[in-house]
Amino acid sequence: MTHAHTGPPWGSVPVLRLGDVLLVTLQGDLHDSTAEQLQQDISETIASSSTTGVVIDLSGVEMVDSFLGRVLAEIAAKAGLLAAQTVVAGMRPAVAITLVELGLTLPGLRTALSTEDALGLLAGEASPYRPRGTRRESP
Amino acid sequence: MPEHETAGQHGSPAREVGDFLRRRREQIAQRWADTPLFRTVFTVSRDEAVEAGKAVVEALAAVAAAGRVEDAEADGFTVVREQLTRTAAARSRAGAGSAQVSNEVDALRPPVVDLLVADLSQASAEHVRECATAATVLMGTLRLVVMESALNEGRALIDRQRMELLETATPVIRLWDGIVAVPLIGTLDSARSQVVMETLLESVVDQHARFAILDITGVPTVDSLVAQHLMKTVAAARLMGAECIVSGIRPAIAQTIVHLGLDLGTVVTRASLADALAYALDQQGSGIVDPVSRGAVAR
Numbered sequence: 001m002t003h004a005h006t007g008p009p010w011g012s013v014p015v016l017r018l019g020d021v022l023l024v025t026l027q028g029d030l031h032d033s034t035a036e037q038l039q040q041d042i043s044e045t046i047a048s049s050s051t052t053g054v055v056i057d058l059s060g061v062e063m064v065d066s067f068l069g070r071v072l073a074e075i076a077a078k079a080g081l082l083a084a085q086t087v088v089a090g091m092r093p094a095v096a097i098t099l100v101e102l103g104l105t106l107p108g109l110r111t112a113l114s115t116e117d118a119l120g121l122l123a124g125e126a127s128p129y130r131p132r133g134t135r136r137e138s139p
Numbered sequence: 140m141p142e143h144e145t146a147g148q149h150g151s152p153a154r155e156v157g158d159f160l161r162r163r164r165e166q167i168a169q170r171w172a173d174t175p176l177f178r179t180v181f182t183v184s185r186d187e188a189v190e191a192g193k194a195v196v197e198a199l200a201a202v203a204a205a206g207r208v209e210d211a212e213a214d215g216f217t218v219v220r221e222q223l224t225r226t227a228a229a230r231s232r233a234g235a236g237s238a239q240v241s242n243e244v245d246a247l248r249p250p251v252v253d254l255l256v257a258d259l260s261q262a263s264a265e266h267v268r269e270c271a272t273a274a275t276v277l278m279g280t281l282r283l284v285v286m287e288s289a290l291n292e293g294r295a296l297i298d299r300q301r302m303e304l305l306e307t308a309t310p311v312i313r314l315w316d317g318i319v320a321v322p323l324i325g326t327l328d329s330a331r332s333q334v335v336m337e338t339l340l341e342s343v344v345d346q347h348a349r350f351a352i353l354d355i356t357g358v359p360t361v362d363s364l365v366a367q368h369l370m371k372t373v374a375a376a377r378l379m380g381a382e383c384i385v386s387g388i389r390p391a392i393a394q395t396i397v398h399l400g401l402d403l404g405t406v407v408t409r410a411s412l413a414d415a416l417a418y419a420l421d422q423q424g425s426g427i428v429d430p431v432s433r434g435a436v437a438r
Contacts, residue, residue, distance in 0.1 A: 089380060093340030096375035105374040112380040113347055 013038045015045055021053045021122055022046065022084075023115065026068075027060035035071045042075055046082040053122035054079045057115050059090030069104035076109050085110060089118035152266075152273040156255065157203030159270075160196050163254055168192030170250040176243040180229045191226075195219050199277055208277040211284050220288055227289035237286065244285050248278040305334045311342040318419045319348040320412065322387075324357030332368040339372060343381045350419035351376050354412045356387030366401045373406050382407065382422070386415035 012034055016023040022045055024038065042054060056072065076086040089112045091099075099106070112118035160167070171177050172188035181188035201215035202208065230240045255274050259267045309331070312320045319342050321335060335353075343351055353369060355361070373383040386409045388396070396403060409415040420427065 088378070091379045093337060093344060093375070093379065096340060096378040097336060097371075099378055100371045100375045106378060109378075111378055113343070113349060114380075117349075117380060 012041070015041045017045065017049065017051070018119070020051055021055055021119060022051050023055050023057065025057040025060065029063070030061075030068050030071065032067075035067070039071065039075055039078065043078050043082065046079060046084050051082075051084050054084055054086045055112075055115055055118040055122065056086065056088050057090050057118075058088060058095065059092065059114070061095055062092065064095045064098050066102050066104060069099050069102060069106065072109060073104075073106055076106075080108075085122060087112050087118040087121055089113070089115045151206065152269040153203050153206045153208050153277075155259075155266075155270050156208070156273045156277060157200045159255055159258055159274075160200035160203060160251075163258065164193055164196045164200070166254060167196050167251055170254075171195075171247055174243070174246050174250070176226065176230070176240075176247065179233060180226050191222060194222060195281070199281060202280070203273070203277055208273055209280060211280050211287060213280075216281075216284050220284065223285045224288040224292050227285050228292050231289065231293075237289070240289065241282060241286055244282040245278070247281070248275060251278060305331060309335045309338050311338055313342075313346055313348075314352070314416055315420065315423075315425075317347060317349045317423065318352065318416065319343065319346050319350070320352040320354055320415075322354045322357060322412070326360070327358060327365045327368065329364070329368070332365070332372075336368070336372045336375060340375055340379060343376060343379055349381055349423065350384060351381050352384045352386055352412065352415045352419065354387040354415070355385065355392070356389070356412070358387075358392075361388075361392045361395055363399055363401060366396065366399070366403065370403070370406065382419075384409055384415045384418060386410070386412045 013024060013026060013030075015038070016025075022042060024042065030038075045051060046054070054075065056075065061068070072086075072088060079086045087110045088106070091111065110121065112121050168189045169192075171192040172181075172185050177188040177192060181191060198215045198219040201218075202210070202213040205213060205215060207213040207215075227240055230243065231237075235243070252271055252274055255270060256267060259270060262270075309321060309323070312322070314320050319339070321339050323335065325331075327335070339351055339353070342348065353372065355369075358365065369385055373385070376383040384407045385403070388408055388410065407418070409418055417427070
């Protein structure tokens with residue numbers, strides 16, 4: 001929090017626009033102020049453009065804590081309010097295990113094995129795979 | 140046995156024994172080579188047995204010279220510890236029990252004490268008795284060291300095998316492009332569950348697998364712990380972007396799960412591995428087609 005005005009230690013996380021999709025690549029630790037800045041950037045970009053999807057690439061993240069889990073859930077919720085779908089891509093096994101052990105299974109979030117798959121997923125019908133959530137008739 | 144614990148002044152029984160051992164190294168080793176312990180382990184040549192015996196005598200002499208005849212942790216033993224471990228291991232492999240190995244090590248004592256007594260024929264009876272006691276205690280310590288080494292070896296073996304069992308018991312099979320399966324066999328405990336989860340998730344990344352099948356046909360019973368682990372694995376796989384399918388739930392297990400009131404509602408389940416594979420293929424969009432009728436028979 002102390003870096004809010006002096007800037008985060010290694011610069012903010014870039015938000016790339018690929019057509020209708022925003023691509024965010026997280027690497028290493030996510031700092032409090034960086035996370036805040038990132039959430040704001042994403043919300044503003046979605047609002048100002050015709051974005052329909054947000055892909056968060058976690059393949060460079062080796063360690064995770066409950067903070068990152070909460071940030072992911074918040075980004076998804078904010079994007080959802082702005083009518084954009086969020087897909088988390090490339091999560092590493094250790095990260096997934098830690099999140100599950102922390103009890104953060106992120107039920108509302110869609111996931112994909114890689115960024116490519118995530119883009120395919122967001123492209124919807126163009127993907128050879130059916131979207132999740134349509135497979136089960138009854139709980 | 141406090142009389143030989145004298146603090147290392149010249150002529151103490153322990154030192155006397157140390158000097159004696161150095162002096163008579165060759166003879167003791169020759170006699171030891173004929174004892175069951177050395178004879179059965181060093182079967183190739185007698186010279187080898189004598190060499191091994193000399194190394195042990197040397198170590199004993201060092202321990203005695205340091206005045207630590209009762210100390211199994213004495214520095215002198217470190218040199219021969221590995222050799223003793225191998226000797227004990229060879230005897231256990233040949234079918235000798237711990238008690239037998241212990242007795243065989245004990246059989247090394249009489250030759251030493253006999254030689255010692257013969258050596259000290261000029262000394263006073265009191266001194267001879269003290270030295271013999273020191274030698275006996277030293278040989279007892281050797282016996283302790285051998286047994287300890289053998290036990291440590293056994294424990295290390297068990298640990299190694301446990302790790303191997305963990306690894307071999309959880310193979311990840313690639314069933315199809317993007318579909319991997321883990322056939323679970325035997326009772327699941329928390330350590331195994333962890334290994335299963337890790338290997339499965341690693342293979343999801345390596346094989347770029349969109350579907351992971353957990354087949355529990357070989358799991359005899361499912362309790363709340365196993366179910367919880369299954370749920371965790373499923374949730375972790377989902378976070379990574381893969382879908383987890385649990386297959387092979389037998390009727391008895393299905394009943395147990397219902398009786399326990401466990402909620403597997405968020406988990407995709409199928410009766411058999413074949414059904415799970417068919418489901419995964421269907422989700423991937425690759426249906427199975429009968430080559431004769433050309434009709435789709437995908438379930």
